[in-house]
Amino acid sequence: MKKFHFINDCKNIPNFISMETFWDSIKKKNLNSSQNLFSPLEDKLDLFYICLLVGLKHDSKDDISNYDKDEITDKWTINLKNSKTSDYIIGLFLSKITKKHKENKSLINKELNEILDHNSDTKLSDVGLIELHNYAIGGYNIILKELDNKIPATLVNFFIKIYKLLN
Helix, strand or coil: CCCCEEEEEECCCCCCCCHHHHHHHHCCCCCCCCHHHHCCCCCHHHHHHHHHHHHHHCCCCCCHHHEEEEECCCCHHHHHHHCCHHHHHHHHHHHHHHHHHCCCHHHHHHHHHHHECCCCCCCECHHHHHHHHHHHHHHHHHHHHHCCCCCCCCHHHHHHHHHHHHC
């Protein structure tokens, strides 16, 4: 696993809403008749990051091996390299890991060595990316639960739910 992934299906959840379907309901659309004309979300990685933030905030993870997934390919490498967002997200992720081990420097060092890969575009090893995805899936499941397992009725409704989840 060298890239970020969207979740398409879950073997254990009937009527699971794929991240692609969810993304389509909140992404920026250049249609005059759509409220999504004003959406600040232009890249699939935006949804991934939001899900990750919710997962990290609520310390919620789910095993990515329980899900069918597809690579996020839309502009992700360009936006990742040109943005400091990945640095902030990885910083939050590393903060979660260091808090987990509290003052045990040898465990912190061991885990950081396992999850970081400075030669990767994502700055994470395969182990780190899997753990990051596990948090993103946990966050996605919380968002779906908050929305009664439906896509958001409106873009505003989506942001109200996210605001509530992150406060």
